[in-house]
Amino acid sequence: MAIAAAVRTSVARVPSCALWGLEAALVTVEVDVANGLPAFSVVGLPDAAVSEARERVRAAVRNSGYEFPLRRVVANLAPAERRKEGSGFDLAIALGVLRATGQLVNDPAALCLGELALDGGVRPVRGVMPRVRGAIGAGVVDVICAEENAAEAAAAGACAVGVATLREAVAHISGEARRAPVDVPPPAQAPRTPVDLADISGHEMPKRALEIAAAGGHSLLLVGPPGTGKTLLARALPGILPPLDPDEAVVASAVHSVAGLVDPLRPLLAARPFRAPHHTASHLALVGGGSPPRPGEVSLAHTGALFLDELPEFSRHVLDTLREPLEEGSITLSRAAAAATYPARVTLVAAMNPCPCGHAGDPVTACTCLPDAIERYHARLSGPLMDRIDLRVHVPRLAYEDLRDEGRERSAVVRERVLAARGRMRARLIGTSRRTNAELTVAEVRTHCRLDDDASALAHDAMRTRSLSARGVHRVLRVARTLADLAGAERIRGDDLALALVLRGAS
Amino acid sequence: MIALAPGDARYPSRLRDLPHPPDPLFVDGDLAAFDATAIAIVGTRRMSGYGERVARELAIACAEAGVVVVSGLAQGIDTAAHRGALDGRGRTIAVLGESIPLFVATVRGRRRPLVPRIRASGALASEYAAPLSARGWMFARRNATIAALASAVVVVEAPATSGALITAQEARALGRRVYAVPGPLGSAASIGTNALIADGLATALVSADQLLRGSRFAAVRVAPRADPLLDALRDGALGVDELARRLRTAPTLVAARAARLIVRGEVIALPDGRLRRP
Numbered sequence: 001m002a003i004a005a006a007v008r009t010s011v012a013r014v015p016s017c018a019l020w021g022l023e024a025a026l027v028t029v030e031v032d033v034a035n036g037l038p039a040f041s042v043v044g045l046p047d048a049a050v051s052e053a054r055e056r057v058r059a060a061v062r063n064s065g066y067e068f069p070l071r072r073v074v075a076n077l078a079p080a081e082r083r084k085e086g087s088g089f090d091l092a093i094a095l096g097v098l099r100a101t102g103q104l105v106n107d108p109a110a111l112c113l114g115e116l117a118l119d120g121g122v123r124p125v126r127g128v129m130p131r132v133r134g135a136i137g138a139g140v141v142d143v144i145c146a147e148e149n150a151a152e153a154a155a156a157g158a159c160a161v162g163v164a165t166l167r168e169a170v171a172h173i174s175g176e177a178r179r180a181p182v183d184v185p186p187p188a189q190a191p192r193t194p195v196d197l198a199d200i201s202g203h204e205m206p207k208r209a210l211e212i213a214a215a216g217g218h219s220l221l222l223v224g225p226p227g228t229g230k231t232l233l234a235r236a237l238p239g240i241l242p243p244l245d246p247d248e249a250v251v252a253s254a255v256h257s258v259a260g261l262v263d264p265l266r267p268l269l270a271a272r273p274f275r276a277p278h279h280t281a282s283h284l285a286l287v288g289g290g291s292p293p294r295p296g297e298v299s300l301a302h303t304g305a306l307f308l309d310e311l312p313e314f315s316r317h318v319l320d321t322l323r324e325p326l327e328e329g330s331i332t333l334s335r336a337a338a339a340a341t342y343p344a345r346v347t348l349v350a351a352m353n354p355c356p357c358g359h360a361g362d363p364v365t366a367c368t369c370l371p372d373a374i375e376r377y378h379a380r381l382s383g384p385l386m387d388r389i390d391l392r393v394h395v396p397r398l399a400y401e402d403l404r405d406e407g408r409e410r411s412a413v414v415r416e417r418v419l420a421a422r423g424r425m426r427a428r429l430i431g432t433s434r435r436t437n438a439e440l441t442v443a444e445v446r447t448h449c450r451l452d453d454d455a456s457a458l459a460h461d462a463m464r465t466r467s468l469s470a471r472g473v474h475r476v477l478r479v480a481r482t483l484a485d486l487a488g489a490e491r492i493r494g495d496d497l498a499l500a501l502v503l504r505g506a507s
Numbered sequence: 508m509i510a511l512a513p514g515d516a517r518y519p520s521r522l523r524d525l526p527h528p529p530d531p532l533f534v535d536g537d538l539a540a541f542d543a544t545a546i547a548i549v550g551t552r553r554m555s556g557y558g559e560r561v562a563r564e565l566a567i568a569c570a571e572a573g574v575v576v577v578s579g580l581a582q583g584i585d586t587a588a589h590r591g592a593l594d595g596r597g598r599t600i601a602v603l604g605e606s607i608p609l610f611v612a613t614v615r616g617r618r619r620p621l622v623p624r625i626r627a628s629g630a631l632a633s634e635y636a637a638p639l640s641a642r643g644w645m646f647a648r649r650n651a652t653i654a655a656l657a658s659a660v661v662v663v664e665a666p667a668t669s670g671a672l673i674t675a676q677e678a679r680a681l682g683r684r685v686y687a688v689p690g691p692l693g694s695a696a697s698i699g700t701n702a703l704i705a706d707g708l709a710t711a712l713v714s715a716d717q718l719l720r721g722s723r724f725a726a727v728r729v730a731p732r733a734d735p736l737l738d739a740l741r742d743g744a745l746g747v748d749e750l751a752r753r754l755r756t757a758p759t760l761v762a763a764r765a766a767r768l769i770v771r772g773e774v775i776a777l778p779d780g781r782l783r784r785p
Contacts, residue, residue, distance in 0.1 A: 204758045205747045223779035354779045361744055361781060366695050370552050371582045372616040378778055386778065394746025394780035461770040498766030499759065502747060505776040 012099035014108050015140065016092035017131040018077070018084045021293065021333070021340025022254055024134025026111075028078045029089060031096030036072035042093065044077030047085040047292070056087075056116045057094045064120035064166045069101050083338050085292040087115035088125040091144070094166055095173070108173045110142035110161070111135045113149065120166045124148035129257035129267060132156040133250065142181075144169055151185040152257060152267040156250065187249065187270040188263055195236040198408040202398045206233050209393040209503060211414050214240045215421040216482030217436035219326070219348035219388060221311070224395030225362040230351040233395065234307045237349060238274045239411035241304065242422050245435075248303045251343055255295050255302055258342075272304035279313035283321040288342055293333035298325045299342035311350040312380045319385050322348075326388050329439065345439070350389070352381075362397055387471070390438070390479050392505035421485035437482045442474055449477040454494030462501065476500045508535040508607055510636070524681050525655045529634030532652075535607050536630025540598045545575040546718065547657035547678070549650075549671045550584025550664040555696045556743015558584055558664035561688050563591035565661060568715035570597020575629065577602065577657045579649060580610075584663045584671070586618055593624050601625050602653045603633040604646035647673055654678035661686045661712055665699030672699050675709060686712035736764050737773060737784060744783035 014029045027044075040054045053075075061068045075093045077084050091114035098104040113131060115123040124146040132143055133156045143158040150162030159181045163169045171177040197207055206222060213220040214237060222230040244252065253269045256262045262269075277286060277297040288296030298306055308314060325331040325344035332341045354360040355374040359367040369377075425437055428448055434440075440448065451459055462468040468476060476497070483496035510531040511518045519541040522528045534541075546569055548562055566576045566588045576592035578585040580601035592599035601621075603610050610633075611622055625631060634652065635645060650673045654660055660678040662685070665671040678685045687709035690697020703709035712718055739745065739753045747765065751758040765782055768774035774782050 203748065204751070205762075208758070221780070223781075352779075354781075361746075361779075366555075368553065371554075371586070372618075375616045392776075392778060392780040394748070396746050396749050399752070458766065458770060461767075465770055465772055495759065495763045498763040501766040501769060502762040502776060502782070503780075505778055505780055 010100070012096040012107070014092040014096045014099070015111050015135075016077075016089050016113060017111055017135045018082065019086075019088075019127045019131050019134075019258070020082070020338050021295075021342050022130045022251070022258065023341065024131045025079075025082070026135055026138045026140070027084065027089070029092040029096050029112075030076040030078055031093065031100045032074045032076075033069050033097070033100045034072045034074070038070045038072070040073045040075075042075045042077070044075075044080040045083040046077060046089075047083060049087050050077070050084050050089055053087065053090045053093055053116075056090050056118060057097065059118040060090070060116040060120045060166050061094055061097060063118060064170075066098055066103050066166075066170075067101070068097070073097060073100075085338070086125060086127075087123075088113050088127075088131070090114060090116040091122060091166070091169065095169065098170060104170050105174050108144070110144045110173070111140045111158070112169070113143065113145040113153075114163075115146075116166060122146045122163050122165060122169065124264065126260040127254075127258040128152045129156045129250070129262070130254040132158045132160070133254060144172065148264040150182040151265055152262060154182050154184045155253070155268045185266050185268065187268040188266040190270045194238075195232055196239060196411045197236050197414055198410045200229060200232060200236065201408070203229060203233065203395060206393050206395050207409075207414075208499075209391045210237055211240060211418060211486065212479060212482050212503070213237070213347055213349065213391060214242075214414075215418045215436075215486055216425070216479065217345075217347050217438035218390035218479055218482065219438075220350070220391040220393070221386075221389045222349070222351040222393055222395050223354050225360075225365070225397055226353060226358045228395045228397050230395050231309055234276075234305075234309070234349045234351060235274075236411060237305050237307075237347075238271065240415045240418055241272045241347075242415070242419050244269060244272055244303060252303045255299050255342060259295050259300060261300070273301050274305050274307065275301040276307040276309065279308070279310045281314070281318065283318045286318055287321045287325055287331050287344075288333050288340075289335075291335050292338055293335055293340040293342075295342045296331070298322060298344045298346055299331060301346040302343040303345060304347070306346040306348050308348070308350045311352040312377055316380060316382060320382055323384055323388065326385075347438075348389070354394075361394075364397055390475050391503045393503060417486055420488070421482065424485045424488075425482075437478045437485065440478050440481070445474050445477050445481075449481045450491045451497065452491045452493050455480070455492050455497040458494055458497050458501075468501070472504065476504050479503065508533055510534075519656060522652065522655050525651060528655075529652055531634070531636075533607055533633050533636060534630050535632075536600075536626045537598075537628070538630065540575050540600050540629040541656070543573070543575045543598065545577045545600065545657045547577040547653050547660040547674065548584070548588035548663060549578055549653065549660065549674050550588075550662055551666055551669050551671060551696055551699075552581050552583035552585075553666070553696060554583040554587065554664050555690075555694060557690065557694075558688075558696055559587045559743065560741055562587040562663045563594075565663070565712075565715050565718065566591025566597075566599075567595035568719060570595030570599075572719050573597070574719065575600060577653055579604065579646075579653055580618060580621070580625070580631075581670075582616075582618065586621065588663075589621055589625060593621070593628060598629040599625055600629045600656065601631050602649050602656065603631060603635075604649040605633065605641040606635040606637060607631050607633050609640070646670055650674040651677040654683055655681055657683060659684040659686060659718065661688065661718065662700050662703060662709065663688045664690060664696040665703075666695050667698045667702070669699050672703070675703060679708065685709040686718060688712050734768070734773075736761065736768065740774065740782060740784050744777055744781040746781045750782065
């Protein structure tokens with residue numbers, strides 16, 4: 001009888017998917033059951049979690065009422081040359097074992113993703129959305145995964161079936177009990193905007209700067225004494241950011257999926273993320289890392305805003321690691337085992353006190369800092385990072401007469417202007433993956449940032465008196481372009497350039 | 508750097524008024540600066556925008572009248588005075604409270620670029636030789652040297668306990684004229700100077716003219732600024748919103764005007780988003 005079984009069995013193949021960063025690739029799990037001493041090995045560059053799959057698969061198969069073969073079992077994750085990580089291959093390996101031993105009568109055609117519990121249950125895994133997206137690109141249509149992951153897979157565009165146990169997966173594939181694919185989930189509820197601009201008195205320039213940052217994606221630094229509303233202003237930013245485009249939502253949600261931060265029922269983000277890491281954050285937390293590399297705050301904020309409160313309190317080393325993602329719009333984390341690339345196109349908003357005691361320039365409370373101490377405080381921020389800040393604005397302590405109620409604009413009104421400006425930027429950048437003026441290349445700055453006579457005279461003077469460096473001029477022109485877009489002007493006007501110059505500050 | 512003993516013919520003669528003249532006095536720079544008429548401009552390290560402006564304007568007026576500005580190259584008022592003298596193309600002497608090589612090796616920040624400029628147009632002086640780290644009493648002795656080198660001492664800003672008050676006391680003991688710049692009531696940086704005036708220990712200084720006339724020099728007037736924006740920035744840096752409030756106009760108009768002044772170099776945009784005069 002044992003010989004008869006050996007003749008009947010063959011190599012089973014089950015499709016699955018591996019993930020490096022957001023890059024997914026189809027992996028075929030091949031399982032061979034052959035005569036020999038009882039053994040179970042997983043080959044194909046598995047990491048520790050994948051190797052441990054042997055124990056989970058053996059127990060899950062047995063506890064689901066199937067027989068685990070007392071023979072030589074080899075599972076190969078092909079292609080074998082790239083390292084695979086995580087527990088997402090458990091389900092595919094178990095189905096491969098069952099298929100190779102004839103306990104499953106059909107070949108599984110669907111992409112199988114899921115971790116197994118020892119009792120045969122199927123558990124959710126991280127990163128289902130980017131994996132399914134990648135697999136769809138490779139021609140896969142159906143996905144079998146844990147019930148908790150099914151919505152994510154459906155949101156990525158697959159015909160997704162959620163299963164709670166290995167038995168249910170077998171029953172679905174063999175046709176005994178077919179399960180219906182889950183519906184595409186609605187996007188997550190847009191979070192209620194916590195702060196409306198109309199709730200903030202005075203602060204006209206800071207509000208204007210927020211609007212410019214929201215429209216053009218320019219980085220913003222708010223400087224002012226404690227308690228003047230810097231954090232409140234930053235928190236008002238999500239309320240004026242434009243809504244997520246569908247393709248942006250998928251990528252942003254995929255990053256959250258890799259980090260395991262999505263709502264299982266509503267995995268698609270509805271609003272642009274606003275991430276505010278504490279100043280004790282390590283560089284791993286901020287830009288990502290670890291082995292395998294996980295996305296950091298700068299990637300979780302992709303398409304949205306990254307808010308760094310108390311900027312000089314962040315360690316200088318941590319801030320310096322932000323330079324590359326801010327410049328490139330993505331971050332590549334290279335480790336010995338693997339390299340991962342995550343998107344990181346964020347609007348940086350930072351806040352800081354003007355000096356260590358916080359009261360420099362404050363008419364109410366006298367500053368107690370020595371001039372050199374203030375200088376050292378500013379020197380904590382490295383030049384290259386400060387050079388990437390387009391908008392610097394002072395948030396002063398308000399006098400009583402500034403606390404008026406009339407004439408304050410609601411966030412919704414400002415958002416309309418931001419949307420219109422983004423539409424103009426989008427039309428200009430059609431055919432590229434870039435959307436905002438902050439991402440204009442130097443060549444595009446030359447073509448799109450045309451100045452009227454007044455502005456050219458001012459630009460000419462600025463260059464002549466060297467109050468602007470060659471690199472600074474491009475950053476100022478991008479901001480001026482956003483100002484003109486907000487006003488609906490074709491050319492950059494003198495006042496647009498003037499405001500951009502003042503907001504740029506010392507470089 | 509040379510060392511001058513009190514017996515040396517090149518030794519600054521005014522220092523011989525001191526009960527214990529520095530022996531020796533180390534000088535790095537131009538010895539001729541010690542022969543010209545000199546006025547000391549001193550004050551607190553924790554200055555206000557008002558103090559910075561007054562120290563600078565007085566120093567510029569002295570420089571334009573050919574008077575040497577003596578100070579201690581501490582942070583704050585001293586630095587503003589030295590820089591004003593240098594920007595006014597005048598001469599200035601910095602009397603240090605520690606050895607010259609040690610100071611030059613360790614100074615950082617805004618004072619560092621001043622060292623070569625002071626050396627070129629005036630002199631650094633100190634009575635301390637060895638790499639002896641600075642102590643409080645060394646600065647008190649230094650203040651007496653400053654008072655002795657000048658024909659008059661101006662205290663621009665000083666809180667209730669300030670080294671600048673020691674300089675004023677030493678100056679009185681040496682028979683030098685002592686001036687104090689009156690400041691706003693309630694400002695911590697002006698408590699000491701206002702008290703000097705109230706106690707009759709110093710003459711209230713109300714203009715650069717008064718100072719230079721007292722020194723028997725031609726009156727020099729600093730031309731008043733016509734631009735209201737520049738005028739609003741007289742007493743220190745302000746943000747655009749604060750400027751707009753003071754000028755009773757819209758922030759966008761302030762920004763438009765400020766940009767043109769930045770381009771002309773008449774206004775500097777600070778890294779914290781505020782604007783100030785150079």
